[in-house]
Amino acid sequence: MTAPKRLGVLTSGGDAPGMNAAVRAVARTALTYGIECIGIRRGWQGLINTDFVPLTRASVGHLLSRGGTILYTARSEEFMTEAGRAKAVTTCKMLGLDGIIAIGGDGTFRGALELSRLGVPVVGIPATIDNDVGCTNYTIGFDSACNTAIECIDKIRDTMQSHERCSVVEVMGRNAGFLALYVGTAVGATAVLVPEHIADFEKNVIERIRASRLAGYTHFMVVVAEGAGNAVDVGNKIHEALGITPTITVIGHIQRGGSPTGRDRETATRMGYTAVKAFAEGRSNCIIATQEGGIVEIPIEEAMKRTKHLQMDRYQIMEIMQFGTDHPAEL
Ligand code: F6P
Numbered sequence: 003m004t005a006p007k008r009l010g011v012l013t014s015g016g017d018a019p020g021m022n023a024a025v026r027a028v029a030r031t032a033l034t035y036g037i038e039c040i041g042i043r044r045g046w047q048g049l050i051n052t053d054f055v056p057l058t059r060a061s062v063g064h065l066l067s068r069g070g071t072i073l074y075t076a077r078s079e080e081f082m083t084e085a086g087r088a089k090a091v092t093t094c095k096m097l098g099l100d101g102i103i104a105i106g107g108d109g110t111f112r113g114a115l116e117l118s119r120l121g122v123p124v125v126g127i128p129a130t131i132d133n134d135v136g137c138t139n140y141t142i143g144f145d146s147a148c149n150t151a152i153e154c155i156d157k158i159r160d161t162m163q164s165h166e167r168c169s170v171v172e173v174m175g176r177n178a179g180f181l182a183l184y185v186g187t188a189v190g191a192t193a194v195l196v197p198e199h200i201a202d203f204e205k206n207v208i209e210r211i212r213a214s215r216l217a218g219y220t221h222f223m224v225v226v227a228e229g230a231g232n233a234v235d236v237g238n239k240i241h242e243a244l245g246i247t248p249t250i251t252v253i254g255h256i257q258r259g260g261s262p263t264g265r266d267r268e269t270a271t272r273m274g275y276t277a278v279k280a281f282a283e284g285r286s287n288c289i290i291a292t293q294e295g296g297i298v299e300i301p302i303e304e305a306m307k308r309t310k311h312l313q314m315d316r317y318q319i320m321e322i323m324q325f326g327t328d329h330p331a332e333l
Contacts, residue, residue, distance in 0.1 A: 011103040040056055078113075139291070148262060
């Protein structure tokens, strides 16, 4: 494709801290290349509804530290239909958009792929707190969400310690355990439940609490990924087995909010820049990804086929740090 004159940028799916930093980077890089930048509000639904706002250098100012997304976000049912996507293509024609930069997770990129098949050039920027996009090591928002959850759990631990209690904390992550494992390791959890590892509850949770008690501890922290079960059920099972009554905390949407960490601001800035650079140099239909610390472009068709697995060696490291793991669980 030839260098674009005007690009659209949107955020879609669950928001993630750092999305604003990515929008800022896209707009400022585009303007530097002499490309107009139009913000599409409310994700793919906004493209269907011609819901837009022109972006200027000034209008994307003071965004680096802001959580959420100034472009709003949505999960559009209509865009999943052929008729919806046809309307989106019409909007692109009407506004003279030469391409779309879509910031979001897997669902967002499935939409982008469909749009590219209808002739609209796209580039994707991965942003989700779940870090579950197969083609990239890292997604914008993961670090911020982990740090938020860690801060919450550290606070919960203070009171657990004073009252000598057990706590079960549920964290987000959809069907993936990246967030739970990272957080569990960082808070020194007694046990972590992730969807990728089918836990032997007796061995992986009950025995670990017992071993911890035998080692002299009187408070216990169990971290559960939402995809691995429900914190209330986990608490009930612990009660049945050990006779203690855990407190239950579902951290929930707190993890999606707040000011992004430096890592998320910096990664979002480099990814936003790289997305526009690809367009400016005539490339599109790719996902911007991190690989070994660098930023790369992966063709979207190929990117969507890639899968990423939870590193089970990290699960083992988490287990080894705890008491009663002289013989770590077989993985
Ligand atoms: O994908 C991000 C995420 O926060 C997941 O961790 C979670 O399962 C889901 O979105 C929650 O979505 P909703 O915004 O519909 O509550």
